[in-house]
Structures are given as structure tokens and as C-alpha cells.
Amino acid sequence: MATHAMEGTHAHVHEGHGHDHAHKETFWTKYIFSQDHKTIAKQFLLTGFTAGFIGILLSAIFRLQLAFPDKSFPFLETILGKWAPEGRLDPNFYMALVTMHGTILVFWLLTGGLSGTFANLLIPLQIGARDMASPFLNMLSFHFFFWGTVVLFASFFVETGPAAAGWTVYPPLSALPQAMPGSGLGMILWIVALVLFVVGVLMGGLNYITTVLNMRTQGMSLFRMPLVVWALFTVAVLGLLSFPPAVAAFILLLFDHSLGTSFYLSDIYIAGQALPQQGGNVLLYLHLFWFLGHPEVYIVLLPALGITSELITAHARKPIFGYRIMVLSILGIAFVSFIVWAHHIFVSGMNPLLGSIFTATTLLVAIPSAMKIFNYIFTLWKGRIHLTTPMLFAIGTVSFFISGGLTGFFLGVAPLDIPLHNTYFVVGHFHLVMGVSAVFAMFGGTYHWFPRLWGRMMNERLGYIHFWLTFIGANLVFFPMYYMGFGGVPRRYYAFTEFSFTSQWQNLNVFITVAALITIAAQFIFIYNFFHSMFWGKPAPRNPWKATTLEWSSPVKHLHGNWPGKLPVVHRWPYDYSKPGAPADFIPQYISDEDIARGVRWWEEDFEPLTVIDRAEPEEGEKQAASPEPKPAPAFSPNAKPEEGSSPS
């Protein structure tokens, strides 16, 4: 497959040379059915951000309900019709909003959008490949994602409303249309959307894995890959192993829902009728779902942390602290994430022995996670920290990861999960540790790689305003939720008015809603900045952040095959920042010691990396990348880090 794909990209390269792109590219092939990984990255970014933004607007609606349960908002009736009679949100529709909010943000924004964008953009560009292993599969991956999005949003327009059983869609609630309106057609569409989505993720994942393993350029050994590539690669493997069981779970759910099977159903008397299904058990679904569900958390988080690694090193001008430990942590987290799933169902009535085992494994994951945090902080130590917008967001990610991660110690311990399970403590925890922290990484990555995507810079000052409003706002929204958790306030409640231990939190709920509305409003600054910069931003130089990785060596103007001439050859690890004795505070990966000795001035604004790349044993580099069985990367140049002597590939 790889060989075939490479032939394809070869052809593109030559065309790119000859008549500068002008050949029969129509709107359709260029923007819709593009097989170019950079365009596909943009497609994922725009689709993911659009879906995510709508998802966040949904939270504005249900936050209004939580803060003002007794008030009527006539405009709600205007936009929602029968779901908000007399301006009061319908309880079933409240749940539909929460469900769609969760589904959209976890799956569409932070899985499809985050991995889709940055894996597509960064993997080929950072490992020195002309494109993905299979550009066609890559295109299909986006199209499945896109049609999944369409189906998901279409479910807003069915008579009984979208799925409403929570983003985890536990049966029997989700399997029985008589249990709630959202479990009718909306639920079927939810499953269809998710299956399309997963097919897209899997196609993407296959590509990412194949590309990373087979198509690294000469000299790019595994341990010379940037951490973000490590993270994206690991996440692709995680997805490949964990999404299929979830699809199986969803398909069985669909059978129970529509075909009368009893995988999850048993002994049910509902709506005045005893159902014939016997012998199934919901716990099967809970285990299957969370076998995906927990790795999913890291599918969201690892790319976010990978991005953070790149941002922190580039903007603090310092190598990542403990590169090997960072790689080991990524692999360790990925492995452990498969054996902790049952911490989501400690109180489901599963065998108590499992509770003890999963407490132990869950706490284990704290170790690699904490190592990563410490290493980020030590990377800043003795650095030269440029507080640019991407850097602000990267530090924000670290801060949220601390605030959210530490409370994992409460929820991961089975006995303490008893009072905290399904309370707002959980909502605070997962929003901070994976929601906002990953969103911040995604913002940071967007500010950082925007010049690589659109050839223009985003406005820095708008970026600062956006950052500070969002950072302060998100803390004010989610930190107080811990307090409500200590008060035992259950999540997924339409109103807190019915219990005395919940109704006493009303003032705080108003506060949270106000903070949320301001935070959401601040996102318009980003939207404006994004689109304005896309068309009218300051034109970007080739390497605006003076970073070392390969993506900044290809021309600003996109072309098929990424590099017009030969592929870059890699001579060093990706973090040669502030190296003693070097003439600049960064040495790109494609600069060899001979280049330095020859006096190549790569730090200058108008430096052309291609003058270096084209000299670097071109034919061999191409041949190696193209050969179906790649040779092990050659030994390192004498100047490379000494302990990287052996090539693991």
C-alpha cells in the first residue's frame, strides 16, 4: 500500500514542479475530495470547531435552566418551539441538550477534531513524508466523519428529539422508546452517527500508524520523533483497539432497541407492560462502553499533551525535559488506560473484588501523568519563556491538568467514589482534566500552527484577550463544581429545586452560569480572529516561531508532496534549542553539523531550508522513504545526542 501511495505522490510532486498547480484542479477536488493531508487537516479543524462551538452553545441553554429554574425565557420558545413551551425548557429536552453537548464535545471536537486536525497536519510534515500512506483512505476518513456529523445534527430535527440518555447512552433507558422520547428515532440516529464517526476514526488511525512506521524520512528514527507524533501515533493504536468494542456495544444496543433482542435487557416492567426480554444484563454494556470510554479520555488527552510539549519547548527555547521519560509516560498511560475502565462503575453492583483491583490500576495511572506534569514544569525551569499566545494556552493546559488531575485521586478510589460518583465533583473533574485542558491545547495548537495551515499569523493581541478571558472564565465555571460535589449534588439534574441538600446551591449556580455565558461570549473573539486572520492576517514567514521541527522547512504555500524537491534528511533530535556553542538558539532537525561548519545561516528570516535539503543525499532519501521495507534509519551524525546511539526502528 505504501509503495503504491508513494508513486501517487511522486507524480504530484513533478506536476507541482512543472506548472505550479494549475492543472485541472476543480473546486471539488481541491476542497471537498482533496487527498492532500493539509487540506484534510483543515477540513477536520473547521468541522470539529463548528460542531464544538454548537456543542458549547448548547451548554449556554442548559446552564440558563440550572441557574434560573423558575424563570421563563420567551426566546427559548422562539428557537426551540415545543421543546420550551412558554419559555421553559422541557426536562426531556434538557437531557437531550446535555447528551448532545457531551457527545459533540468528547467525540466530535476532542477526538475527531483534535486528532484529525493535528495528526493530519503534523504526522507527514514532522516525519518528512510527502503525504499519508493512503491519501485516499485519509479522504474517506474525513468524509465518514463529516457524514457522521450530518446525521448527528439531523437528529435535532426528528419529532421525538435527539438522543437524551446521556453521552454514555446506558440502556435500558436508551433502548426503550417508551422510557423517554429521546430514545426513539433520535437514538438510532445517534448510533448511526457514532458508527460513521468510528469508521472515520479507524481509517484515520490505520493511516497514522502506517505512516509513522513506514514513511519516516532518512534519519528520522523513532526516538527522534517530536513528542506530538509519539502521542498521535499511540492514540491511533489506542483508538484501533478500543473503538471496535464500543461499536459492538452500540450495535447490540441497536438490536435491543429495534429488534427485540435481550443483550442488555431483563425483567423490565415499563409503561404498564412486562417486556418479554429476559437474561440480558446492563452491566455487559457498562463494561463494553467503558472499555472504550476510559481509553477515550486519553485519546483526547495524549494529543493535547503532545501539542503542549511542542509549544512549551518552542516558546521556552529549551529542550523538553526528560524526552525518554515523556515517551515512556505516553506508552505507560496508554497501556494502563486499558485496565482501569471499571472505575466508572464502582457502585454498579459489580463484583466488589473488581473494585479493589481497579482502584489499584487507576491510581497507577497517576504516576506517568504526574511525571509529565513535572517534566513540563522542569522544561520551563531555566528556559527563556516567551509568553506568546500559544505559550499561554500551553501553560493553561498544564494548569488545568493539575487542577483536574489531582481530583482523580478522589474518584479513583472505590470507597470515596461512593459519595462522589455521578455528582458535580465528577463534572468538575472531567471538564478540567480533559475538557478545558484539551480545548486549551487545541487553541494553543491552532494559534501555533495557523501560519502552517493558512500561511498567515493570527492576531496576537486578540489571542491574549481570548486567553485571559477563557482561562479565568473556565476556572470560575468548573472549579466551584467541586464544592457542589462535596455537597453531594447529583449531575444530570434538570433542576436542583426538589431536594434540600441541592437547593441550597442556587446562588453558586447563578454565579457559574454567568461565568459560563461570559466565557462562551469570549469565544467570539477567537472566531473573529480565526476567520479574519485567515484572509487578512499578517503573512507568515516560513518559520515564525523559530522552531526546529520539519514542518517549518516546507514552503509556506501549500503544495502536494510538501517539499518541492527532495525530502529533508534528519540529523538530530527535535529539541535542539539553546544548544551551547550553536550560532542560534535553535538548530532545525534538517541542519547537519557540516551545514553548521559550512556557515549555513538558518536563523535568518529569508533563509531557504531547501538549499540545505536539496544537497542532502537526495536520491537515497527518496528511495528510502519509498521502499516498502524501510531500511533502519542510519546511524546518527556524530553531533547527535550520544545516548541515542541505537536505532529502535
Next chain:
Amino acid sequence: MWGRALGATASQSRMKLLPYLCGYMERMRWLSVLGLGGTVWAQIGAAAKARATELALEAAEKSAAFDWTGLLWKLVWIETLLIVFLAFRLIQLVVQYTGYDPFARWDRDKVNMRLWMAVGLGGLFLALWSTFKYAPLYLPEAASRHGVLIDGLRNGIISFTYPAFILVHLMLFYMIWRYYNGRVRAAVYQETHHKLEWASLIAISIPVVAIAIAGIYIWSLPVHGQKPEAGQKTVEIEVVAEQFQWRVRYPGADGKLGRYHYTLIGGENVLGLDFTDPKAQDDLLPAAKEIHLPVNALVTIHVRSKDVLHSLFLPHFRTHIYAVPGQKNQVMLVPTITTKEMRRKLGKPDFDYELACNQLCGGAHYNMRMKVVVESWEEYQAWLAQQKPAYQPAQPSTLTQARLSNLNL
């Protein structure tokens, strides 16, 4: 700053303002029309509203009047958005024209560093302060024996995580303050530092191991490990969840709960009890929506669900277990504080223990409440004596009928 901030770029700044503004207005005339139109509309609206109010007063038929206020508010919103947008563009244009940038001399790194100090340190302080401020609203002391252990574990974990939260953040803020571009002009090339890595590893591993051991030990207590002590009374009850209420069943004189089957549910027999089982015949189904528990007895709660997943959540007792259709779950607890005592302790005469559903079960999930009363053994017995048995002699004859009709065969 604002012009630049709003996206103006230096290269555009040499154009003439007036011609540009005219051209801009030209291109944006639909907006101006909307804006002007909106203003006029608002005026008309205001006048009409005044007139309508007059009329309404005259006719004294307020209910039929058109909602002019609502319309006005909408207009105000649209107008505000338009004005914000136009102001935004105008500032941008002025700055482009004059090239004047009042914030040009601000040092990006210094300003952001100071903001980090203010927001970061202020935020830590705010977090600490508000944690204490809201403490009175947290759940009161655990009212069950195992709950005390859970709270102990919680306090232990807090006493590690809260300092860690603050210290690690302080480390982060220190790095920003000490090493921002401005205080330092060069970074130090440093790939790792083995002692520091080992220290971090140990620093995190110790609490992990300690918490795991404590957690696993306590986990064995509340769910399945409790045994009655010498002389301790034991009580078994059943709590059944359905959309959207709870039902409780108490054993009769025999102290045993009888058999049930979901196909027997129907008519009066809301729990599907099998009255051919003598143990079921004397079971009690209290009519009031209350659970009564004797203090200091070992209570076993059998939990089941008639329809979808629910969860039995007794926050004050630190007790929580799913109600799963088709699966018999159970929890054990020893209530240690009576309702009366808790009221006195909290100084809230209207305090009640509450049972909540804590697993999404449908539209009225938020409203599945039941009051829980903890009382002395004597009071408990007196209350039980007033409850009627579930078995009504009329039922056996309808039993088979119910079974058949329910199965829908």
C-alpha cells in the same frame, strides 16, 4: 492597541481615511440600512407602544395588547450588536489611518507575566477562600459507620492533594516569573536531570501507594464486609426504583422478604410479589413516601429496578448503589445518628435525610425524592406496627391472570 488588536496590520495603514471610509460604507450599506432601519423601527415601536398603552388603559383590556416591550427588547439587542460591530470596525480604521498604537510600547512578556502573577496567585487565594466559604454547604458529618471511614479517607486525600495543587501551581508560576523572556535572555540547554526525575517519581509514588492501600481496605467494609456485632440488631429492607418514584418493602414478623417476579407486577401488586410464598404474605409496603431505619442496627438494603437503571443515593450515609433491572444488588450500612440528633447538631429543625436517584432514568430523574427517617429501635418498631401488609386476600385469584396478561403472549 485596539486597532492592531482587532486585526489591523501596518501595511494597510497608509491609505486615506475618508475615501476608505466612504468605500467601506458603500460596501457595508446593507448594514447601515439595517442599523438605521432598526433605529427608525425602534422609534416607531416606542411611539406605538405609548399609544397602545393608552388604548389599553382606555379599553382596560391588558391581556389582548401586543407585546411591544418584547419587541423593543429585541430591537435593543440588535442595535447593540450593530453598534458594537460598527464601533469595532471604526476603531480599526482610525488606527489604520493614523498608525497610532497606544499600546505599542507594552512588553508582551512582561504584561503577560504580571497577569500570570495576579491571576495565578489571586486564583489560588480565591480557591482556598471559597473552599472554606462553601464548607457549610458540604454534606454534614457522615451518619453511618462506614461513612466515617470514607470521610477520613477523603480528608486524608485532601490533605495531600490540596497542598499539591497549590505547590505545583506555585512552581509553575515561579518558573514564569523567574524565567520569562525579559528577566532572562538565554535558556540553559538541559536534557534531563536524573536526580530530579527520581525525586519526582518517588514524590508521586508514595501517596499513590498509601492511598491505594487505604482505599482498598475501606472498600471492603461498606458493601460486603460488615458483620453484625454481638447483640446488634439486623434489618433487611428492599428499595425498588421505577420511573419516577421509590417503593420500600419491609419484612413482616418473620423478618424475611418474600419472593417476587417481574411478570407478577400489575394492579395492586406494584412490586410483583409472589403471594404463594408465605414469606411474601406478611411483607409490609408502607404507604407514606418514607424510609424508616433504626439507629445503630445493621441495615441491609436490597435494591432493584422495575424499568431502567436508577441509583440509590443516600448522600448523608455515603451509600450509593445502582438499581439494575434483572439484578439483585445490595448495600449494608449502620446508621449512627438519628434524624432528631442530626437536626440538633446542625441547628436546622427542618433537616431531613434524603434519598435521591443518581443515575439518569428519564425526564423526571431530578425529582425522585424520598425522605429517610432514622430513629430509635422502639420508634422504629412502633412505626412498623402501623404498616399494612402487602397481601390482600383478593389477590391470588387475579394472580395468574396478571401473569398472562403481562407476558403479552
